[in-house]
Amino acid sequence: MPALLAPLFLLGVAAVAWPLIAHLAERERPDAVGFPSLAFLERTPAPLTSRRQLRDPLLFALRALAIAALAFAFARPVIAPRGAAALAATQRRDVVVLLDRSFSMRVGDRWARARAAVEKEIGALTLGDRITLVAFDRQAHAVTLTTGDAAALKAGLDSLAPTDAPTRLAPAIALAQQRLAASDAPRKAVVVISDFHRSMWDLAADARLAPGTALTTVDVGSGGPIVNHGVRAVEVKRDRAGNGERIVVGARLANAGPAITGVRVRLDVAGRQVEEKRVDLPKDGGATIAFAPVVVPPDPVQARVSLDADALAGDDAYHVVLTRAPVVPVLLVAARESPFLPRALAVGDDPAFEVITRAPDAVGPADLAKVRVVILADGALPRALAPRLLAFVEQGGGLITALGERAMPGTWPSAARALLPGSLRATTERIAQGGAVLGGVDRQHPALSVFAGAHAGDLGAPRFYRYRPIDTTAGILARFDDGGVALTEHQVVGGHVITFASTFDGLWNDLPRQPVFVPLMHQLVRFAARYRAVPRAYAVGSALLPAELAGVPRDAAARWSVIAPGGERWSVGGAALSPTLDLVHAGIHELRPGGNPAARPVLVAANIDPGELDFTPFDPARLVNALLPPGAAPVAASTATAQAAELATLAEREARQSTWWYLLAAVALLLAAETWLAWRTRAVRATVE
Amino acid sequence: MTAPAIPDPAVLARIGDLELVARWVVEGFLSGLHSARHLPHLLHVLARAIAAGKGNLAGAVAQVAARQRRRGFFMLVSDLYEPATDVVNAIAPLTGAGHDVIVVQVLDPAERTFPFEDATTFRDLESGARMPVTPGKVRTAYRARMGAHLEAMRARLTAHRADYLLADTSEPLDRVLFDYLLRREFLRTAN
Structure with a gap:
C-alpha cells in the first residue's frame, strides 16, 4: 500500500465527476434534428434512467483514469518496502x-x-x-x-x-x-x-x-x-515651573552592541513631531533623555518616543497616552507647622498632591468637602471636628493619623473612637538605645507593596526615638523592633484609616530625613485616597477590561469596538465575545462604545513586553x-x-522513486488515447447520422 | 393560352418557396416553354429550387389533369408521406384519362432504417412540429410502419394502373429512371 506525502490532493479525484457530467450532458442534443415526417414515430422522451447510462463507457473510463492519475500524482505517492x-x-x-x-x-x-x-x-x-x-x-x-x-x-x-x-x-x-x-x-x-x-x-x-x-x-x-537599540520606557513628570498643564516627557534608551553616536530621538504628540534630539548611546549601555515641556490638552492624547530604526524595529518606538497629572487634594491638620510633609507631597507626579494646611481648630466644613485625604499630623483631633471627620471617612474619605504628642490616652474624642485601631498607650522612649527601627513590614499589603522590590526603599533605615505603640492585633502593617505596633490600617465603612505610631515632623524620629520618607508618604496617601493610577502604556499581551479603561461601570452586555494600530478592527464585550481587550500589537489602540463610532476613543498604548527584550x-x-x-x-x-x-524518510524515498513522474506520463498517454477515441467515435457517429 | 412571363433568373434565384417554383415550372411546360429557347430558364429554376413548405399533391395533380387534354406521360416524384388512399385519389384523374403514370417514391436510407442512437428531439420538416424520441425504443415499430406504408403504396398504385418505383436518395434519379424505362421497354418488346 503506497503512502502519500500530500494526501489532500486526493480530493482532486472528485473531478472525475466532470467527465461523468460531460457524458451525461451529451445524452440530449440541444438542437432538434429535422426529419421528413413524424407520422411513423412515437413520443418517447429519454427516461432519467437512460440518461444515467454512459454512452461511451470506454471514453469515460479513459477520462476518469486520467483525472484520478493526476490527483494521485499530486498526492506524491511513495511505495514503502515490504514490511x-x-x-x-x-x-x-x-x-x-x-x-x-x-x-x-x-x-x-x-x-x-x-x-x-x-x-x-x-x-x-x-x-x-x-x-x-x-x-x-x-x-x-x-x-x-x-x-x-x-x-x-x-x-x-x-x-x-x-x-x-x-x-x-x-x-x-x-x-x-x-x-x-x-x-x-x-x-x-x-x-x-x-x-x-x-x-x-x-x-x-x-x-x-x-x-x-x-x-x-x-x-x-x-x-x-545581539545588536539592537530601543526605547525601554517613557516617563512623564509635571513641569513644576509651569502652570501644571505642561509635562516633561523623558525616555530611557538601551543599546546592545557597539557604541552609537548621534542617534536621533523624536517625540511625537498627537501624530506631530514636537522635538528631535540626538544622543550618544554607549556600548552595551543606556541613556536617558528629557524633552522640553509640552502642553497637554484636557483630553488624553497619544504620544510616541522613537529613535532611528534598526533591524529589530519593534522596540524602536515607545507609545504612551499623555494626560494631565491627576490631583489628589489633601488636608494637613497640624497644630505646629512642619515643612517636611508638605514638601514631600509637593513633589508628587502621579498623582499630584494639593496640600491644604489647617490648624486643628480651624478646619471648616468646606475644607473636608474639598479633599480626599485628611492627615492628622500630630494626633490632635478637636471634639468639634470628630463627628465631621468620622462622617468624612464613612463616606469614603481617607485618614492618616500620626500619634504624636497630642494623641494622649483619654484625649481622643469618643465620637471618633472608630477612627482609632485600638487603645492608645504611653510613649516609648528609645533614644538611649539609639532609636528603634521598623521590622516585620507587611510588604504584600497594598499600602506598602511598592516597597516589595529589592531597590524600592529601605524601610529599615529610619530611627524612631519615641513612639506610641498601638494596642491592636488587626491590620498591622509594620512593627518596631521591640514588637510594638508601628503602622496599622483599618476600614471604617467606606474609608481607609492609617494610623502611624510616631510623627511626620522629625521630632520623634529621623524619618523625614530618610529617602524612604517621600515614597512612603506618597504611597500612604495614595492608599488612603483609594487612588488607582491609570498606566500610560501597557505591555503587548495584556488583557484589559474595557469598562475599567473607560472609567465606567462594568456591564457584561456592553460591546466595545477596537481599532488596532494597524487598522484592524474587532469587537469585545457582549455575550458572545471576549470580555477583555487583548493587546496584540505595539502601538495605540482605540476603544469606543459599540455602535457609537463618533464617540471620543479611549486610547490604550501598548509596547513590547520588557521581558521580551531581555535576551x-x-x-x-x-x-x-x-x-x-x-x-x-x-x-x-x-x-x-x-x-x-x-526506514528512509518518506520524502527521501518519494524523491528517489519519482512515482509522480510515471503517473504524469500515464496521464499523458491516457489523454492521447482519449483524444483518438473521441475523434474516432465522433467520426463514426457522424457517418451513421 | 397566355404563357407566363419568365422572370429574371436573378429574381428566380431568390425564390425559396417550392410551391411557387413548381407552379412556374409546370405552367412553363404546359405553355410550351420547354422549347429550346426557354428550357434553360426552366432548368435553372428547377436547379435553384429549395425544398420547403407543405406539399399539396392532390391539388397539383388536379391542376395538371385539367389542363392536359392529350394523353401523355406523367411522372410523380415524391416522398409520399401521405396515406396511400389520398395518393391514389390524387392520380385517379390521370389514370382515368388514359395517361401513363409512374410514381417514384424517393426516400433517404435513414427514413427506412432509422439508424439514430441518441435520444433526440425530431422536427417535422413540413409542419415544424417537434417530438422527443428515443430511437432505440421506436426503431422496430418505425421500420414496421414504414414497411407497411411502402407496401400499401405499391399495392394501391399498381391496382390503379400506375407504375410504382421506390428510389433511394443515394442513387442519381436519372439512373433510376433510365433503368425503369429500359425495363419497361424490354417488357413491352417481350409482350
Whole structure:
C-alpha cells in the first residue's frame, strides 16, 4: 500500500465527476434534428434512467483514469518496502512541534532558523508519523491538525509570522500534553523550537510530560551577539515651573552592541513631531533623555518616543497616552507647622498632591468637602471636628493619623473612637538605645507593596526615638523592633484609616530625613485616597477590561469596538465575545462604545513586553530536566531509533522513486488515447447520422 | 393560352418557396416553354429550387389533369408521406384519362432504417412540429410502419394502373429512371 506525502490532493479525484457530467450532458442534443415526417414515430422522451447510462463507457473510463492519475500524482505517492507498514505501525510517532513566534523571534535570523527546524521535522516524517504544529507566544494554538500531510504542515508553517507578544512556555506545554494524551501512537515526542530567553519561563514546579514522551529542544537563539537599540520606557513628570498643564516627557534608551553616536530621538504628540534630539548611546549601555515641556490638552492624547530604526524595529518606538497629572487634594491638620510633609507631597507626579494646611481648630466644613485625604499630623483631633471627620471617612474619605504628642490616652474624642485601631498607650522612649527601627513590614499589603522590590526603599533605615505603640492585633502593617505596633490600617465603612505610631515632623524620629520618607508618604496617601493610577502604556499581551479603561461601570452586555494600530478592527464585550481587550500589537489602540463610532476613543498604548527584550538565554537542558519525569533519561536531539532509521524518510524515498513522474506520463498517454477515441467515435457517429 | 412571363433568373434565384417554383415550372411546360429557347430558364429554376413548405399533391395533380387534354406521360416524384388512399385519389384523374403514370417514391436510407442512437428531439420538416424520441425504443415499430406504408403504396398504385418505383436518395434519379424505362421497354418488346 503506497503512502502519500500530500494526501489532500486526493480530493482532486472528485473531478472525475466532470467527465461523468460531460457524458451525461451529451445524452440530449440541444438542437432538434429535422426529419421528413413524424407520422411513423412515437413520443418517447429519454427516461432519467437512460440518461444515467454512459454512452461511451470506454471514453469515460479513459477520462476518469486520467483525472484520478493526476490527483494521485499530486498526492506524491511513495511505495514503502515490504514490511514497512508493520514496522511503521510499531514505530510511528506523533510529534507536537512547539514553534515560538514571540517578538524575540524577530531578532536576526531566528525566525528563518526556526522555520528551517520545522521543515526539517516535516521532512523527517516517516511512514505513519504525524505532526501537530503549535505556534505559541503568550498563548498557544494548534496551526494544523495532527497530520502526516507534509503539504498541509508546510502551508500551516507559511501562514505564521512572529508577533509582538511575549513568550510563555506553560500554555504551549499544556497544549502539547493535551494533544499527546489523545494520541494512540506508540511513540510520542515534543519538539520545542525557541530562542529560550529567560522571561519565557513560567512553568509550574510540577509540570511534566507523560512517561515515554521524547523531548527535543531546538535553540535558535544561540548565535552571534545581539545588536539592537530601543526605547525601554517613557516617563512623564509635571513641569513644576509651569502652570501644571505642561509635562516633561523623558525616555530611557538601551543599546546592545557597539557604541552609537548621534542617534536621533523624536517625540511625537498627537501624530506631530514636537522635538528631535540626538544622543550618544554607549556600548552595551543606556541613556536617558528629557524633552522640553509640552502642553497637554484636557483630553488624553497619544504620544510616541522613537529613535532611528534598526533591524529589530519593534522596540524602536515607545507609545504612551499623555494626560494631565491627576490631583489628589489633601488636608494637613497640624497644630505646629512642619515643612517636611508638605514638601514631600509637593513633589508628587502621579498623582499630584494639593496640600491644604489647617490648624486643628480651624478646619471648616468646606475644607473636608474639598479633599480626599485628611492627615492628622500630630494626633490632635478637636471634639468639634470628630463627628465631621468620622462622617468624612464613612463616606469614603481617607485618614492618616500620626500619634504624636497630642494623641494622649483619654484625649481622643469618643465620637471618633472608630477612627482609632485600638487603645492608645504611653510613649516609648528609645533614644538611649539609639532609636528603634521598623521590622516585620507587611510588604504584600497594598499600602506598602511598592516597597516589595529589592531597590524600592529601605524601610529599615529610619530611627524612631519615641513612639506610641498601638494596642491592636488587626491590620498591622509594620512593627518596631521591640514588637510594638508601628503602622496599622483599618476600614471604617467606606474609608481607609492609617494610623502611624510616631510623627511626620522629625521630632520623634529621623524619618523625614530618610529617602524612604517621600515614597512612603506618597504611597500612604495614595492608599488612603483609594487612588488607582491609570498606566500610560501597557505591555503587548495584556488583557484589559474595557469598562475599567473607560472609567465606567462594568456591564457584561456592553460591546466595545477596537481599532488596532494597524487598522484592524474587532469587537469585545457582549455575550458572545471576549470580555477583555487583548493587546496584540505595539502601538495605540482605540476603544469606543459599540455602535457609537463618533464617540471620543479611549486610547490604550501598548509596547513590547520588557521581558521580551531581555535576551538573556537559559539552557534548554533545564527545560528537558524540568519536563521529563524524574529518572527519565534526557532525549538527545535526534530521537530516531535504529529501526526507524532503517526506514528512509518518506520524502527521501518519494524523491528517489519519482512515482509522480510515471503517473504524469500515464496521464499523458491516457489523454492521447482519449483524444483518438473521441475523434474516432465522433467520426463514426457522424457517418451513421 | 397566355404563357407566363419568365422572370429574371436573378429574381428566380431568390425564390425559396417550392410551391411557387413548381407552379412556374409546370405552367412553363404546359405553355410550351420547354422549347429550346426557354428550357434553360426552366432548368435553372428547377436547379435553384429549395425544398420547403407543405406539399399539396392532390391539388397539383388536379391542376395538371385539367389542363392536359392529350394523353401523355406523367411522372410523380415524391416522398409520399401521405396515406396511400389520398395518393391514389390524387392520380385517379390521370389514370382515368388514359395517361401513363409512374410514381417514384424517393426516400433517404435513414427514413427506412432509422439508424439514430441518441435520444433526440425530431422536427417535422413540413409542419415544424417537434417530438422527443428515443430511437432505440421506436426503431422496430418505425421500420414496421414504414414497411407497411411502402407496401400499401405499391399495392394501391399498381391496382390503379400506375407504375410504382421506390428510389433511394443515394442513387442519381436519372439512373433510376433510365433503368425503369429500359425495363419497361424490354417488357413491352417481350409482350
